[in-house]
Every structure is written in C-alpha cells, then in structure tokens.
Amino acid sequence: MASTQKRPDGRWRARYRDAAGKEHARHFSRKIDAQRWLDEVTASVVTGRYVDPKAGKITFAQWFEQWAAAQVWATGTKLKAEQALAAATFRDSPIRSILPSQVQAWVKGLSARLAPATVKVYYNIVSSAFRAAVTDKVIAENPCVGAKLPRERRREAAMTIPTPEQLGKALKAAPDWFAPFISVCAFAGLRLGEAAGLQLGDVDFLRRTISVSRQIQGSTKAEAEVVPPKHGSERVVFVAEELIQDLAQHVQAVGVFGKEQWLFGYGGAYFNRNSAADRWKQVREASGIGTFTLHDLRHFYASGLIADGCDVVTVQRALGHAAPSITLNTYSHLWPTAEDKTRTAGSRLIAAVLGDSADSVRTAGTSAQ
Template sequence: MTAIRKRRAGVEDRWTRTVRQSDGTTKTEPSTNHGKGSRWRARYVDIDGREHEKLFPRKVDAQTWLDNQISDQVTGMWTDPAKSGVTFGTLAERWLGTKATRSPKTVAGYRSILDTIVLPRWRDVPLRDVRYEDLQVWVTGLSADGSVRFEGKGLSASRVRQTHQLIGAVLKFAVRAKHLPANVADGMDLPRLPETEQGYLTHDQLHRVAVASGRLRTLVLLLGYCGLRFGEAAALQVADVDVTARRIRVRRSVTYVRKTGLVEGPTKNHSSRTVPVPTFVARLLATEIGDREGSALVFTSARGGGYLTLGQARYTFQKATAVVDGCDGVRLHDLRHTCASLAISSGANVKVVQRLLGHKTAVLTLDRYGHLFPDDLDAVADAFDAAAEATAGGLRAVVS
C-alpha cells in the first residue's frame, strides 16, 4: 500500500544545496543542477496526497504560482492539472454514460448532437483549453455557418440552444469532478427562439377535420378534446380506457428513436394522469375498442397492426385539414393547443388545464396559454374610474 504524502508546500533553489560541516555548521554550495534549466522549483502536496511541481526562472514567479495553488485549495477552486488535461471528447463520453437512466429518445438526442455538431470541433481539445471566448465565437457561428459536418448551413436557434445546453452540462460535470474550476459555458449570448404561431381549431372545425380524417376520426377527437400527446395516444391500451366512467389513464408513451425504431416508455414527465372524456368521444372509443383484450392497442397502424406512427397520422391529418376551410397548415400537435383553448374558453382554470395536459407546473401552462385566459384589465380600469370619481365628489363636497 502506497503511503499518502503529508500536506506541505514550498519553493526551493535547484542550483544550490545545503551541506552540513563536521563542526555542525552549514554552508551553501552549487548543486549538480547548477546552471541547468530553471532555477526555482515550487511544489506542493494536494488534498489527495499527490505531489505537484513546476519550475520557474525567478523565485517571485514560483512563489506566486504556489500561493495561487494553495489559495485555490482553500477556496475549493483547485483542480488537478492532470485532470484538466483530459480531452473534452473523453469527458463527454463519460458524461453520456451517466445518462443511462434517461429515456432512449433523450440519450439518442444527446448522441446525435455530440456526433454531428460538438465532437468534430471539440473532441481532442483538453478541458483547460476550452476557453469562454473561443466557445462563444463558435456557438455564435453555428447560427450562420453551421457545424463542421454541416458547414455552410446555419443551425436553427433551437438547435444552437440545445448544443449549448449539452456543452454546458458536460462542463458542469467536469467542474463537479474537479477537472475544471468553473464552467466557461455559463453566461453566453444565445440566439432568440422565434415565436411560433399556435393553431387553434373551433369546435366546428375540429369535428369537420375529424370526419375528413376517416379511420383516424376518433384519434383526432381524442387529441382535440382530451389533450393527449400523440405518443401517449399511440401507446394507449384498451385497459387504459374506461368508457363507462369516461376516463382515460395516461401511463405510457411511444416515440421514435434514431437507429432503434419505435420505443415505448413513460410519459414525458414520468408521471401518469387521468383525463376526462366527453360522452360522444367515449362512445366512439367504445366502438373503436370493441371486444379486444385489455393489452391491445386502441389505435393501430393500417399496415398490419402495431403502433400507429407519427408519420402515418400526420399524412392523414394534413390531407384532412387541406379540405376544411380555415384549417390548411394546422399541425397535428395543434390539436393539443386546441384542447387547451377549448378548455379555457369553457371556463377551466389554470390548474385544471395543467392536469389535463400533463404539464409539470402551472407556470408552464400559463407561459404557453396565459394569453387565452380572460383578463380583468377593463374591470380594473373601471374600478379605478369609479374610485377616482368618488374621491373627486368627496373633495368637491368639502370645498363647497
């Protein structure tokens, strides 16, 4: 077992040595290293018992470096020089290995961003050489020039932000593992996300699009009135639907994973929820289900059963919206927005809408649909007018 070195630090002169004389006195004389290399050696033993050293031509420089190392250890900012020499690519793979518990789609997304955008530029760069200035210039350039693999084709604002978020996560992992003293990805300027126009169908439009969707009529109405994500609807099993109580238990979701195919897993927020079903939709679901077993899928692919894919549903939905007035260009995901809009217009409060859609917090619901809730601005202004008039009347009475 290797003995752990005791904590110590100091600066020594490599060109001289102290020799004890026979009479007990000491004198300084040239060492075997005299005139060779840098004269001053600063060294210290770190918190793990490992010794580090660095040579300097001037004593003052050696002492300054040593003082900084000791100070960083005291303040918790110290990092092992050997660890900071690890390449970004090596640490990124270690970081990705810690995400095994994430959903397959999430991990595949990380893998794609690393392979196509990040690693071609930063794979072989030591962590200590990843500098804020270089990283900021590169991130900004992604919007105009793209990555090494997609040179000349600028990335979307969303993709640039995803890339920055991933790099920041890797560097945060490096800081916590004592490879770096700070995360240089913090505080960077990022492109703004463009405002996306959300589509909302009226009750009449929703029913017309559903009828035009043919065999997917029930699915369209379910998405528009129950607020399920498409992956949640595609994973619905007969046992999840209670047509008598008019309730659906949303417990799982199915999604496409690159190089893997369709994968079933938990919902987006890893939590189940129960949503209400309008009577007319429940009747359609009862017809859709028939006498099938509880483990059977409610909605299946027209190509020999199995999961209904997003591509198949989008194709049918786009054909349907194209023939209904005012609906051309509405996306399948807009049915979820439609559910929120119709629920709010019927008087549902924010907490009800949150539970219906399966949002993690009511804040998210308000951020996305707050503009749809009726406001009391006119009522507030009218109240101010009434108060001001009453005050003015009282003052006139006092004066008179």
C-alpha cells in the same frame, strides 16, 4: 507542502503535493514566477477552486460520455444528449482549454440552422456536463456561463391553433380508422406519443375517462418503443361523452390489435412519430387546413378549457404538465387579461346596483352624443 528550488541549469522548480499526496511541479526562469504559481495554487486550495492540472487533459467528448453514463435519463433525453455532443464543435478539445468565446461561437453556429428552442436544449445539456466537471474538480469554471442564446419567439406569436371549423374539416377528410386518433389529440389533449400508446384498457367507457400510462417514443418502426409518459404526465383525463362514443364506435368497427389491444396503428403496428405524422399530413392536404401539427391539436384542447373558464391547476392536470408554472408559461396569453376581468367585474357591479336602469343609462349616454 510546497517549495521552490533552483536547479543546476539556473531554472527554478516549483512543486507541491495535492490532498491525495500526488506531486505536481513546474519549471520557471525566475523565482518570482515560480512563487507566484505556488501562491495561485495555494489560493485555489483555500477557496475550494483547486483542480488537478492533469484532469483537464481529457477531451470534452471523453468527459461527456463518462458523465452521461451516470445519468438517469429517459430515452428521449438520452437521444438529445447524443445529438448535443455530436453538434459540439469543441468535443475533441481538452476540456480545460475550452473558452467561453468558443461556446458562444458554437451557439451562434447552431442558431443559424436550428430553432432557438433546440439550441437552448443542446446548450443546457452541454452546460450541465461542464457544471459537473467543475463539481468534480476537472475544471475550475464552466465556460458556458454568460453565453447569450438566441431569442425565442413569443409564445402567442409562435403558437398556432386550428379553428373549430378547420378541425371539423380535418375530421371529415380523415379515414374512419384515423379520425378517432385525431379526436383524442384534439378533445383530450393527448400528445402524439400518448395517443399512439393507448390500449383498450385505458378507456373507461362507463366513467368516461382515459388513462395516460404509457407513450410510444421513436420516429421509425425500428426505433419505436413503449416507455412511461413524460415526468409528471401520467394522468386520468375526464373526457366528453361524445369522445367516448366515438372511441366505442372505433372499437366496434375497426377493432383493436395485438395481445395488448392497441387502439391505434397502421400496418399492424402501433403508430410511431413518423407514421402518425404522415397520416396527419395526408389529412391536412385533403382538407386544405394548412400546416397545423398534431401537437397543435393539444393547444386546441387547452385553449378550449381556458375559454370555458378552467383554472390553471385544472388545465395542468388535464394536460399532464409537471407543474402549474409550465402551463402558465405555455398558455398565459390565452387567459383573460386583468383589463378584461376588470371591465366584466365593473359591469356586474353596475348591474347589481342599478339593475335594468344600467342599460337605460348606457342608452341615454349614447343618444346624447
């Protein structure tokens, strides 16, 4: 129900009731303006874009915290969400007043001090919060739509992979108690947190497998906690006999600790992100191999599988990616190109037809030039 009525002071009062029976009213100097407002409200109701004018008065931070409390997030995702909110320059503004230009300015500011991948993570979280506000009829539109994000470097340019020689130097420079930790990252493709979370029972010395069923999350000893692996990352990795022997020697010489029988740690505690990275930094400096990260050892493992002819699904399962598309997006540049395959297939066809004479044809062609 909607109506307009002229008040004693000469202004026009426009009012309507929403679906919940709540009355909303505004005052205008001209009747045509009052009617136009009612028409706009009616149109928004018909098209499903109606929002309660008072709902958007809450700040973005208030809405974000309300929305985040209902999400089922892993600890790492929750931390990223908190960081995204803290970085949002419009967090204290009424959510209905936030403009696309403000979001774009925020993205630009982030881009000046953060990596493109981090900016994208923050943007996606904030955009999800706005999108939920649209769904709940708090605001009519998501101001994040259309924002331009900083370009990320091409993966082949951004990815760094140590050579076998560099990795060999690192293993020689590493203390005996830390070298096996490096090995499970480089020769089983485990993430830092997954390697830190290994227990004796995860290694099947007879079947030569390593089960990834937990990870350590957190950057400090106080923050570190045992959590399930990333979504889709729980897996069994089939590893080389040499790595199994390396781990067996580690257990015999160094031992395990705690009732859980943790394989790796420092100072009587399992590794966290900082403690493992600090030990690795010492190894890097001692071996002079540069600034490779422990995650680069995971890339080393993936590149080895691909170079040996493993298909996408095999690499995906070994690395614990949730879907083959993630593997392709990350490592597509390491697979042989169509041109390489075409040349190799052509050579095999020629050899199949001509046999040894194929070599003589190539030789003759070369001598004639």
